[in-house]
Every structure is written in structure tokens, then in C-alpha cells.
Amino acid sequence: MTLPDFPIRTLLPDLLATLSTQTRLVLEAPPGAGKTTQVPLALLGADWRGDGKILMLEPRRVAARAAAGFMAAQLGEPVGDTIGYRIRFENRVSVRTRVEVVTEGILTRLIQDDPTLDGVAAIVFDEFHERHLAGDLGLALALDVQAQLRPDLRLLVMSATLDGEKLARFLDAPRLTSAGRSYPVEIAHYAARRDEALLFQLKRCVEHTLAAHPGDVLVFLPGQREIGDAERLLASLPNDIALVPLHGELSMEKQSSALAADPDGRRRIVLATNVAESSVTLPGVRVVIDAGLAREPRFDPNSGFSRLETVAISQASADQRAGRAGRVAEGFAYRLWPQSQRLEPMRTPEIAQTELTALRLELAAWGSDALRFPDAPPSGALAAADELLQRLEAIDGDRRITAFGRRLLALGTHPRLAAMLLAARSDDERALACDLAALIEARDPLTGPRRDDWQSRWHALAAFRTPRGSHRGSGPDRDKPVPSANTGSLAAIDQAAKQWRRRLRCEHVSPASIPAHLLGDLLLHAFPERIARQHPGDARRYQLANGRMARLLDDSALYGEPWIVASELRFDAKDSLVLRAAPLDEARLERDFPARFVERDFVRWDVDTRALIARREKRFDRIVLSSKPAGRPDPALAAQALCEAVADLGLASLPWTEGLQQFVARVRCVRQWFPDMALPDFGEDALLATLATWLKPALSGKTRLDALSESELGDALRSQLDWSQRQKIDQLAPTRLTVPSGMERAITYVIDDHGQAAPPVLAVKLQELFGLADTPRIADGRVPVILHLLSPGGKPLQVTQDLKGFWERTYPEVKKEMKGRYPRHPWPEDPWTATATHRAKPRGT
Structure with a gap:
């Protein structure tokens, strides 16, 4: 097998030699070095591999397919033979596959299902600088496997922009660095006009680029929506210019087409998300136009999920994007942000800014919290994940995974959605749950007036599937118009729902109509803490199962519903605002969660009377369904309620x-x-x-x-x-200390504002210390007290920890000042030999 002439080729002998004696290695190689496609092929010839597989983790599906296709082509084989890939909902491997490119969730499942990794010789972590949560988890699991079960397992971590030295220290691994293949790239900031929208700035920059520079143009935009908007805005360009979108939601055929030159020889403008930032090769690109934005996951407390948010990229990403213009010849990069704008040096690890429910469930399945992460998961986010997983009954009180928790993991999605999918009882419900999972994961398809109900979104999806939009819902909604929605978004949601039905082996078609409450009957399994009951005194207010209160929008489609489940809330100090919800059937709630309905005495602290109130209440979680006086409270409940009052009051x-x-x-x-x-x-x-x-x-x-x-x-x-x-x-730490006068004086102990022990204070009249040379000490002589030396009238004269120095330097001045004020008290010339006393001199002396 002859490998192409990539820059990484000269480093491959050193890489193979290192891995022959070491089991971990960090490889730094810039874009264009060839690491993604040449390193796995080189590892096939390593003696230590035997017949074992090489697993390569690729963060993005586009890159996983492209890398597998390029490597297979070099071997003259189809994908699925020696080289294969596995991504969500797609599998191209066989018994002959020896290099398997997998995306992040797939790697986690492979390790969890077979911790010994039987038949796997090495795991390659490509583009590790992207620092996805699943990538960090995959490395942590692999390190544990290597330490506990497979000391022979090779781990190779590769990156283009990464603090390789820091990672090498973390892994206790050697580090190799490869040159890249690149030409000089001139960088300029293309200024926006006053109040100009990004897309119009982009259009001007594209027109300038086509006139001023040769070659294809790669445009980085944050997401699919912006790519679609840019396509429409640039549609008026000449016919000899091809507009090519590239993002993760495209079909495999369209992705492959985007990675190849135009078959008619036209100049291309590739409109891409950050999938084009690394691991894929775009031939002919000479100019990069960078909006400086990306979609990255951030925890959204409103929904309880991590959502993709549009954020500024890091400086490392900006440099990597610009480098795409210098892969075939000298290039040019335009940045659509001001030159004065400063970017963060490196990308923030996802583990530090996203919710961790899925991670916590993986740790519970692994049976250990002691995994080593490059950046430790925040304890607060883990605690919140524990609370949710216990509500979902995925883990027990000791954070051990339950049998139901393992079923959730097997679905390979967020535990909330998995719980909903598994709660479906019939074929209709399973198909409907697949629709809901697709709707929840997607951007809101509605384009008309604001709606806070899930029913309208499902009606829009059902109408999209029905010829000529004849669907009109069911029940009281039958005569209502179908909400206006984006057909492109609905098509993507429909495709995702089909994939979920295949995953669940659900051959049933989604129902044509549904009862009004059925969506909520499924959603309550995903959002158990957000089940809510209407307040008896205010129809717009609801009490949530977690004890908080929420209110409906003034124009809510849910007004009058006795029970709802809120999937999205905008949290407020008093009442949260319901952004999206569905009604539910109380009878279904009682059937599905009988253990959460309880009737017993509850004792609480009443702030107004500053006493306890005992009531017999029927509750669902913390929702009070009925309440009546319960007489004198049970002593144990009373003591607990008083403790809770102290916790609140301080x-x-x-x-x-x-x-x-x-x-x-x-x-x-x-x-x-x-x-x-x-x-x-x-x-x-x-x-x-x-x-x-x-x-x-x-x-x-x-x-x-x-x-x-x-x-x-x-x-x-x-x-x-x-x-x-x-x-x-x-x-x-005695409370009192005997001083030379024979009297006991109190010691005051002090804790400072930072919680640290300050020197204790001994306040004593100066005359009571005559004859004492050194400052008194406590704590077995370790701690000198601070002396507050007082006048005969009890007024402070001096604060010191150096009594000897006071007698030598300060006492003469004090004596001179005080002797006339207190003539009946002794003021000897020599305090070292004078007799200590707490009394005044007798009259006449």
C-alpha cells in the first residue's frame, strides 16, 4: 500500500516506533497534514496490532463519512470492507473491517457494551481540540479500560489546535508534532457598514471576492438556517457560479458532492458550518470568508436540555478556518468582525458549559465516578443531573444505575427523551413519541404568531405529511387552521421521526388524529419535575411537581387546562413563565406514577406565627391536591420541620x-x-x-x-x-487566664471574616501584668494572645503581642501620661520588678 505524499508521512515512522514501546501518544498536526486519513492506515501495519481493529473517533458525521471514503479509495475498496464507519442511524462495517471510523456517542456505547474492547488494538481520537463532551467521556473511559483491563490498548490523541503539552502531561504520554501543508494566507477584516446585517455584509464581501481573487470560496456560517438565507440572497450571482451548502443535516450524497469539485467546472461558493473547519478536504478553495460564529451547545435551563447557541468562535478556530484558504496555493481570508474584537484563545470545553444528565448516567452505568477527565465536570451540574435521574428512576439513591436506566442508555439519546420513548404503550403512542422526540430536538418549525402548546407543532407536522394540507387536527381543534410553519424544518423533523421509528422498530404510521392530552401523557415522562396543576385561586398559575410556581402567557393556548406538563420554562424569582407545554390526563398520571401520589401528615414552619402548622395533605410530589388540619404534629416531623426552618432562617x-x-x-x-x-x-x-x-x-x-x-x-x-x-x-483554649495579679481574666476567641482563627484577645489592666516579661500563650504555647492593655478606668492604652517591647519602649510614655490622671494607682519606674495588683494604692500612700 503506497500512501499519498502528505506532510504527516515523514512523521509516521516516529509515530509507529513510539507506539511500539508506548501505549499513549499525543500528535499535533495542523490542517492539511493528512493525519485523519494517513495515520489509521499506517497503524494497520503495526506489529502490536495483530488482527485487532483501529477505532477512530471523529466528532462529526460529515467528517466520519469523508474520512472513511478517502481511506477506502486509497485501498481501492468500497467503504465497509477494510475501512468502514458507524454513525447515528447508519452503519457501514463488516467482519472484514479493520479501521472503523465512529462518532462520539458510538464510541461510548462500544466501550460500555464491551469494557474489555475485545478485538480492538487502538483508539484514535481525532480533532480532540473540539472538546466535545462525548469525546472527553470516551477518552476517560478508554483510560480506565487501559488502566484496569487492557494495558496493551493503544490510545492516540490527535489535534490541529490544542495545548499539546498540557494534554501530554495529563496523559503522561510523549508528544509528536507534524508540519502541515499550507501556503501563505493574507488576512483582512471586511468592515460592515453602519447598521448592516451580517448577510448583506457577506453578500458585498462575496461580490468583492469574486472580482478580486481566483479559486473557490469557502464561507463559514453558524448554522443551516443562515446557510439557507445566504443561498437565497446570493441566488442572483452569474450562472457560472455554483452555490454549494455543506452542513451535517444534508444527505450523504449531497455531502459527498460538496466535498468534490464541480462536475461542470464552475467556480464554487461553499456555504458551510464549522464541519468544514477540519477533517474534510475541499478542493480548489483559495478564499475563506468567515462570519466568526458557530453553533455550540449551552445548557438551557428553560428546557432542561443543552441547546445550540450562536457564539463567537475562538482564536484557534479562526486561525484554522483561515488556513483552509492556503491548502492548494497562496490564499486570502476575510473576517466579518472588527479587527478590534478579541476572541478567546481556545474553545471552552463542552463539559464546562452544558448539562450533564447523560454523562452522569454513563458514569452510573460504568460503576465509577473516579474517571479521569482532562477538565473535571462541575459538581453543581452533576448534582442537578443526579436529581433528574432519580426522578426518571434511572438511578437509585446511591447513584447506581437501575435496569430502567440501562434501557434509557441503550436508546442513545438524552435520558429525558429516552424515558418518553420507552413510556409509549401502543403503536400509535410509539409513533407519536418519535414525532415528539424529533420536534423537541429540532428548531421550532412554527413561523406565525407565538404559540406555547405542543399540539400546534404536531398539527403542523401532521399537515405536512398529509397531501394538500388536509389535516385539521382532532377534537376541539378540528376546525382550527393549521399553524404556519417552515416546510424545510418540517421535512427535517419528519425525517428524524422516521429514523426514530426505525430505531424503535415501530412500523406503525403516526396517527392521523390524537386526543388533546396524549402529547402531555408522553411528555410527562420526560419532564417529571415540570408536571403542573392549576392553582385553585388563579387559572393562569400552576404549581409544579418540584414545588415552584409557573404562569401561562396572557394569550396562552393552554388556558383552562387543569393539568399540564411544561417542557420549557423561563425561570423567574417568583413565578416561572410557561413557554411550551401540553395538557395531560390526570388518570394517566395516576396509572403511570402511583407511588408519587401520597397522603400523610405534613408539618411546616409558618413565618407569620413563628410556629409549626400540621396538616394532612394529599400530594403529587410537591403539588398539594387537598389539605386539612391534622392536630398536634408528630414529634419527629415537628423536629424535622423546625430544622428546616433554621436552615431557611439561619x-x-x-x-x-x-x-x-x-x-x-x-x-x-x-x-x-x-x-x-x-x-x-x-x-x-x-x-x-x-x-x-x-x-x-x-x-x-x-x-x-x-x-x-x-x-x-x-x-x-x-x-x-x-x-x-x-x-x-x-x-x-481556656476561657480564662490567671494573670500576675492573681486574678482570672477572660480570653476572647476570634474568627475573622474569612473563617480563619485570629489570635485570641486578653483584655487586662496594665497594673495586673507588672513583673511579667513575655506575652502569655495558650494552645500548648503555640499561640500568643493579643494583649489589650487597659487603664485603671478600663480604657484601652495599647494593643500588642510584644509585652517585653511594650515595657521597654512604650511604658515610659504611658506612665508619664497616665500618672497624673490616675495618681492612686501604681506607676513604678521599673515594671519588671513591681508587684502586680488589681487595686488602687491605700489612701495616704
Whole structure:
């Protein structure tokens, strides 16, 4: 097999030699080096491979197909023979396949289904700089497999724009760097006119480019919608110019066509998303026009999903895009943003800015949270994922995956959508659930007035499928007009629904009409925390299953519905706004979630009366269905409710005394001074977090917070310490200290604003310290106190931790000033030898 002459070719012997002795390697190679298509083929000849497969992770479907096709062509074989690929809803592999290009979700499933990776010799992570969540998870899983089960497994991480040194340190791996094949590219910023829209700026730039430069033009736009708008705006260009779209939703044939030269020899303008940024080759491109935008996933709290948002690209992406103009000859790149605009240096990892429900479920299926990620997942996002997965019954209270959770994973989509798809009971419901999954994942197809109901969107889809738009819904909606919608969007949604039906082996055609509540009956399984019941006193307000309140739009199509499930909410401090929802059948809710309907006594704290109220309530989750007085509350429930009140009101709601505050400060000081003692944390946050442990027993039998006495609060605090710990605290942090006058004086312990132990304070009259040379110390002599030296009248004279220095340098001045003011008190010339006293001199002396 003779490989084409790509720049990476000179590095392949070093790469193979390194992987013959090392099991991990980082390869940095710029666009055009040939790494995507030449490295996997080179690995086929490695001795360590044996008959094992090479899996190559490719983040994008377009690139996965293109890479597999190019490699297969080099071998003179069809795709599916030695070289194959697997992407969502498409599989071109066979028993003969030895290089398998897979997209990110596919790799995760392969590892989860067979942790030993039997028959796999190496995994290649291509374009790792894109830092997709699934790519990070795939690498973390592969590292765990290598560490635990397959020390022989080779892991090769490749990237064009990446901090290779940092990644090599993380992987404890060697690093190789390849040159690229590129020509000089001149970069210019094409200025927009005042108030000019991006697409009109783009049109002017395209017209200028066609007149000023040779070769094909590659235009980077953020998404399919902008590509369609640009196609329409540029339709008036001469016939010898071909407009070619390139994005992930195109058919395989159209994608392949976009990656080839025009068959009629016309000059091309390729309108592409960032799928063209790397891993695909576009012949003939001499000019790049870059809008500087991309669609990237961001967590949308309104929907509970990560949504694609239009964001500015990173500087690394901008450089990579510009480099596309220099692949065949000198090129030119126009940037449609001001030169003064500064871009972030590198792309932010997806794991840091998206929701993590799917990731958390994968970790539960793997059985370990100890995976190593290049960037650790945020703890807050993981906690939110845990809460949702428990509601979906995908994990148990110990975060272990349930049998149902494994069924969700097998569908390869977001756990919310998977739960909805699995909830369907009949063929009609399964087909309808596939429609809903496609609608939820897609951009809103409606183009007319704002609508907040799912019914109108499904009606638009059903009408699209029906010749001449004869569909008019069902029930009360039968005579309503079908909402106006974008036919291109509906076509993509219809295709996605068909793919879901194939995935579920659902041969049933979507129903022609449906009951008004059926969409909600399915959606409630995807959004269990957003099931909502109409407020008895306000028809536009709803109480959600998570305890929050929501309200309908003033022109809502859902007005009057007793129960709804809200798939999208705009969160507010008081009432969230329902953006999209569907009505549901309460009887279906009771059949599907009987365990969530409960009737028992609930005890809560009433802010107005500052006392507990006990009621017998029937609830669905936190939605109160009925309520009546329950008499005297159960002591255990009362104690729990009072603890919850303290958690809301803060520790200041308890009967603190100065002595108790000092006790807490003493414990905190000793804990910091002697960490080996392993004392419990008495900080405010820690005490609030452990109320059930130390405070709840003291509240047993009480119905008001003011019934807790100061002594009971003290006993509750001290209950966290055993006898020996209390004795040690009294020894190391005494409340009082005997001074040379023979009197005991109080020590004040201080915790600063940052929670750190400050030096304790001893306030004492100066005359009581005569004869004492050094500053007193506590905590086995480790901690000097701060002396607040007082006048005979109790006024502060000096603050010091250096008593010796005070006697030597400051005392003479103090004596001179104070002697006339307090003549009946001793002011000796020599404080070192004078007798300490707390009394004035006898009269006449």
C-alpha cells in the first residue's frame, strides 16, 4: 500500500516506533497534514496490532463519512470492507473491517457494551481540540479500560489546535508534532457598514471576492438556517457560479458532492458550518470568508436540555478556518468582525458549559465516578443531573444505575427523551413519541404568531405529511387552521421521526388524529419535575411537581387546562413563565406514577406565627391536591420541620449567648491549630448542613423555635464532641487566664471574616501584668494572645503581642501620661520588678 505524499508521512515512522514501546501518544498536526486519513492506515501495519481493529473517533458525521471514503479509495475498496464507519442511524462495517471510523456517542456505547474492547488494538481520537463532551467521556473511559483491563490498548490523541503539552502531561504520554501543508494566507477584516446585517455584509464581501481573487470560496456560517438565507440572497450571482451548502443535516450524497469539485467546472461558493473547519478536504478553495460564529451547545435551563447557541468562535478556530484558504496555493481570508474584537484563545470545553444528565448516567452505568477527565465536570451540574435521574428512576439513591436506566442508555439519546420513548404503550403512542422526540430536538418549525402548546407543532407536522394540507387536527381543534410553519424544518423533523421509528422498530404510521392530552401523557415522562396543576385561586398559575410556581402567557393556548406538563420554562424569582407545554390526563398520571401520589401528615414552619402548622395533605410530589388540619404534629416531623426552618432562617434564629458563641469560636480555633485532632467543623455552613445530627434531637417535642433554651442549645452543640475532646479544648483554649495579679481574666476567641482563627484577645489592666516579661500563650504555647492593655478606668492604652517591647519602649510614655490622671494607682519606674495588683494604692500612700 503506497500512501499519498502528505506532510504527516515523514512523521509516521516516529509515530509507529513510539507506539511500539508506548501505549499513549499525543500528535499535533495542523490542517492539511493528512493525519485523519494517513495515520489509521499506517497503524494497520503495526506489529502490536495483530488482527485487532483501529477505532477512530471523529466528532462529526460529515467528517466520519469523508474520512472513511478517502481511506477506502486509497485501498481501492468500497467503504465497509477494510475501512468502514458507524454513525447515528447508519452503519457501514463488516467482519472484514479493520479501521472503523465512529462518532462520539458510538464510541461510548462500544466501550460500555464491551469494557474489555475485545478485538480492538487502538483508539484514535481525532480533532480532540473540539472538546466535545462525548469525546472527553470516551477518552476517560478508554483510560480506565487501559488502566484496569487492557494495558496493551493503544490510545492516540490527535489535534490541529490544542495545548499539546498540557494534554501530554495529563496523559503522561510523549508528544509528536507534524508540519502541515499550507501556503501563505493574507488576512483582512471586511468592515460592515453602519447598521448592516451580517448577510448583506457577506453578500458585498462575496461580490468583492469574486472580482478580486481566483479559486473557490469557502464561507463559514453558524448554522443551516443562515446557510439557507445566504443561498437565497446570493441566488442572483452569474450562472457560472455554483452555490454549494455543506452542513451535517444534508444527505450523504449531497455531502459527498460538496466535498468534490464541480462536475461542470464552475467556480464554487461553499456555504458551510464549522464541519468544514477540519477533517474534510475541499478542493480548489483559495478564499475563506468567515462570519466568526458557530453553533455550540449551552445548557438551557428553560428546557432542561443543552441547546445550540450562536457564539463567537475562538482564536484557534479562526486561525484554522483561515488556513483552509492556503491548502492548494497562496490564499486570502476575510473576517466579518472588527479587527478590534478579541476572541478567546481556545474553545471552552463542552463539559464546562452544558448539562450533564447523560454523562452522569454513563458514569452510573460504568460503576465509577473516579474517571479521569482532562477538565473535571462541575459538581453543581452533576448534582442537578443526579436529581433528574432519580426522578426518571434511572438511578437509585446511591447513584447506581437501575435496569430502567440501562434501557434509557441503550436508546442513545438524552435520558429525558429516552424515558418518553420507552413510556409509549401502543403503536400509535410509539409513533407519536418519535414525532415528539424529533420536534423537541429540532428548531421550532412554527413561523406565525407565538404559540406555547405542543399540539400546534404536531398539527403542523401532521399537515405536512398529509397531501394538500388536509389535516385539521382532532377534537376541539378540528376546525382550527393549521399553524404556519417552515416546510424545510418540517421535512427535517419528519425525517428524524422516521429514523426514530426505525430505531424503535415501530412500523406503525403516526396517527392521523390524537386526543388533546396524549402529547402531555408522553411528555410527562420526560419532564417529571415540570408536571403542573392549576392553582385553585388563579387559572393562569400552576404549581409544579418540584414545588415552584409557573404562569401561562396572557394569550396562552393552554388556558383552562387543569393539568399540564411544561417542557420549557423561563425561570423567574417568583413565578416561572410557561413557554411550551401540553395538557395531560390526570388518570394517566395516576396509572403511570402511583407511588408519587401520597397522603400523610405534613408539618411546616409558618413565618407569620413563628410556629409549626400540621396538616394532612394529599400530594403529587410537591403539588398539594387537598389539605386539612391534622392536630398536634408528630414529634419527629415537628423536629424535622423546625430544622428546616433554621436552615431557611439561619443560625441566628437560635438562642445564642455570648458564652455559646465563644464556645463555637474556641472549637473552630482549636480545629485549625491542631488539625490532627480531627474535630468536627463548627463553621456556620457545616452546622447548617448537619442540623439533623446535632440540633434535631434537641428539638424533639417542640413546636416553636423559642421553646429551645440556651442550655439545650449548648448541650446540642457539645453533643458533637466526646468527653476527651471537650477536655482537650478546655486545656488548649481556656476561657480564662490567671494573670500576675492573681486574678482570672477572660480570653476572647476570634474568627475573622474569612473563617480563619485570629489570635485570641486578653483584655487586662496594665497594673495586673507588672513583673511579667513575655506575652502569655495558650494552645500548648503555640499561640500568643493579643494583649489589650487597659487603664485603671478600663480604657484601652495599647494593643500588642510584644509585652517585653511594650515595657521597654512604650511604658515610659504611658506612665508619664497616665500618672497624673490616675495618681492612686501604681506607676513604678521599673515594671519588671513591681508587684502586680488589681487595686488602687491605700489612701495616704
